[in-house]
Amino acid sequence: MTKITAIIPTLNEEIHIADAIKSVSFADEIIVIDSYSSDNTIEIAEQYNVKIIKRMFDDFSSQKNHAIAQAKHDWIYILDADERVTPEVELEILEAVKNPKGFVGFFVRRTFYFCGRNINYGGCQRDKVIRLFLKEHCSYSGVVHERISTKGKLGFFKNKIEHYSYKDFNHYISKMNHYGELRAKQYLTEGKKVNLFHILIKPSARFFIHYVIRLGFLDGFPGFVFAKSQAYGVYTRYVKLWLLNRKLT
Numbered sequence: 001m002t003k004i005t006a007i008i009p010t011l012n013e014e015i016h017i018a019d020a021i022k023s024v025s026f027a028d029e030i031i032v033i034d035s036y037s038s039d040n041t042i043e044i045a046e047q048y049n050v051k052i053i054k055r056m057f058d059d060f061s062s063q064k065n066h067a068i069a070q071a072k073h074d075w076i077y078i079l080d081a082d083e084r085v086t087p088e089v090e091l092e093i094l095e096a097v098k099n100p101k102g103f104v105g106f107f108v109r110r111t112f113y114f115c116g117r118n119i120n121y122g123g124c125q126r127d128k129v130i131r132l133f134l135k136e137h138c139s140y141s142g143v144v145h146e147r148i149s150t151k152g153k154l155g156f157f158k159n160k161i162e163h164y165s166y167k168d169f170n171h172y173i174s175k176m177n178h179y180g181e182l183r184a185k186q187y188l189t190e191g192k193k194v195n196l197f198h199i200l201i202k203p204s205a206r207f208f209i210h211y212v213i214r215l216g217f218l219d220g221f222p223g224f225v226f227a228k229s230q231a232y233g234v235y236t237r238y239v240k241l242w243l244l245n246r247k248l249t
Contacts, residue, residue: 002097003028004132005071006079009063011035013081014044016164021048023085026094027077033067059182061140068135076135080163083110088159093132096155104152105133110163114226115172122216122226123209130154131161172229180236187241194245198238207231 006027008020011034024030030050034042035057045052055066068076075097079085085093089108096106108131112124130138130148137151166172210216211227219226 002075003073004075004077004093004097005029005031005073006077007031007033007064007067007071008079008081009033009035009060009067010037010041010045010081011057012037012039012041014040016081017041017044018048019084020079020081021045021050023083024077024079026085026090029072031067031071033063035063059142059146061142061146064140064146068139071135074134074136075132076138077132079131082164084162084164086159086161089157089161092157092159096132096157100134101155102153103155104137105130105148105150106155106157108132108157109160111160113162113164114222114229115166115168117219117222119216119219119222119226121214121218122211122223122230123214125214127163128156173232176229176233176236180233180240183237184240184244187237188244192241194238194242199235199242202238203231203235206234 004027006024006029008017008024008030010017010032013020014037017032021030021032030048031053032042032045032050033053033055034045036054042052042054053067053070055063057063064078077085077093093106096103107128109128110124112119112127130150133148133150134152138148140146141149166175207227207230210230211224216223216227
C-alpha cells in the first residue's frame with residue numbers, strides 16, 4: 001500500500017522529460033506514456049529506469065486512465081512533464097502514502113511560470129490539482145482540462161510543486177491551438193453553435209476576469225500578457241468550432 005507509481009504523459013517534451021523524471025525519482029515505478037513524440041523525448045526517457053508506453057492520443061483522460069490501469073502500485077502520482085515535484089512536496093507525498101489518514105487523494109498547489117516569469121495572480125493564486133491518489137478510488141474524465149472523479153475524502157499538501165507551463169510565447173500559442181482544437185471537437189459533438197457573443201464578448205470577459213477580478217494587474221505587464229493569452233485561448237476554441245461547423249454545411 002505504500003508504494004507509488006508515477007505517471008508522466010508526454011508529447012514532444014524533450015526539454016522537460018529528464019527533469020520531470022528526476023523530480024519523481026522517489027517513486028517505486030515510473031511510467032512515461034507517450035503520444036508518439038517526433039522529437040527526442042523517448043530517447044532521453046530511455047536513459048532512466050522508466051517504463052515507456054506508446055499510445056496514440058485521443059484525449060487527456062483516456063491517456064492517463066490507460067497508464068493508471070497498467071500501474072503496479074495502488075498509489076498513483078500524476079506528473080505533467082512541465083511540472084516539478086519539490087523536495088518539500090516529496091516529503092509530504094511519502095508521508096501521505098504511509099499515513100493517509102482516511103484520504104483517497106491529495107490536492108497540491110502549483111507555482112506557475114509563464115514564459116519564464118512567476119505569475120502570482122490572475123487566478124494562479126487559486127491553482128490546485130489532484131496529483132496523488134489511490135487508483136481504485138479515482139479516475140479521470142473530460143477531454144481537455146480533465147478532472148478526477150473521486151470516491152472518498154481529499155486532503156491538501158502544504159507546499160507547492162513548480163509548473164513551467166510554457167517555455168516561450170510560441171510554445172504557448174501552439175498549446176492553445178491544440179487545446180482549442182480538442183475543445184472545439186467536444187463542442188461539435190455536443191451540437192454547439194457559434195455566434196458573435198462567443199467571438200467578441202466571451203474572450204473580453206475572460207480577459208476582465210483574469211486581469212481585474214483575479215488581480216492579474218498586480219503582476220504588472222506579464223500579468224497583462226497572461227490575461228490576454230487566456231482570452232486568446234477562448235477566442236481560438238470558438239473560431240475552430242465555427243470552422244468545423246462550416247464543414248458540415
